Amino acid sequence: MRKQVLVMFLAAFSLVTSVNAQKIVAGVKLDNSITVEGQSLTLNGAGIREKMWIDLYVGSLYLPKKSSNASEIINSKDFAIIKLDIVSGLITSEKMINAVNEGFEKATNGKTASLKIKIDQFKSYFKEEFSKGDSFSIINTPNGVAVYKNGTKKGTIEGYDFKVALFGIWLSNSPADKDLKAAMLGK
Numbered sequence: 001m002r003k004q005v006l007v008m009f010l011a012a013f014s015l016v017t018s019v020n021a022q023k024i025v026a027g028v029k030l031d032n033s034i035t036v037e038g039q040s041l042t043l044n045g046a047g048i049r050e051k052m053w054i055d056l057y058v059g060s061l062y063l064p065k066k067s068s069n070a071s072e073i074i075n076s077k078d079f080a081i082i083k084l085d086i087v088s089g090l091i092t093s094e095k096m097i098n099a100v101n102e103g104f105e106k107a108t109n110g111k112t113a114s115l116k117i118k119i120d121q122f123k124s125y126f127k128e129e130f131s132k133g134d135s136f137s138i139i140n141t142p143n144g145v146a147v148y149k150n151g152t153k154k155g156t157i158e159g160y161d162f163k164v165a166l167f168g169i170w171l172s173n174s175p176a177d178k179d180l181k182a183a184m185l186g187k
Contacts, residue, residue, distance in 0.1 A: 028058040028085040036139055039079040042066060047183020048087075049176065058085040059170060059177075061184040068185045070171040074164055077140075082170060082184075084136040096126045100169070103176050107168030118162040122147065125154040138166065 022029045025046045034041050046060035062081040125147045137148040144158035175181040
């Protein structure tokens with residue numbers, strides 16, 4: 001009887017821990033799954049954005065099903081989340097906006113003119129000062145790309161063209177950080 005109770009306890013414990021399982025990257029706890037608007041998304045991969053050997057943020061990618069195909073992810077209309085968890089006090093609003101500008105230029109091969117209004121709207125979500133521990137969620141939904149800072153919605157930007165360019169910042173052939181891209185793709 002004791003053996004059966006122990007087996008049942010261990011089975012229940014493993015179920016609870018697997019539901020709440022997390023991955024830790026640079027001290028940031030990342031849930032293995034997230035539900036958004038009824039859609040269950042799985043952590044595809046996560047890594048650190050570094051510049052000059054300084055950890056700036058943890059970038060993580062959540063998808064309906066795991067994939068290592070960057071092109072398919074960029075071009076998909078499915079729910080997806082890119083999370084940016086700030087791990088450095090050196091990141092400022094100005095530095096992030098400059099990085100976003102550079103990222104869009106690289107991701108679109110310099111063809112940002114048609115997206116200028118949407119890019120400006122996106123950059124406006126980064127105008128408040130940053131603090132170590134801030135978290136941004138960039139969520140592709142059927143209604144556009146919703147952006148949250150620390151759980152507060154900043155706004156939504158409509159347009160599939162914008163989503164493709166935005167996700168290209170991290171996943172295109174000219175990503176912000178090649179190692180981060182590989183990590184987000186689960187490689």
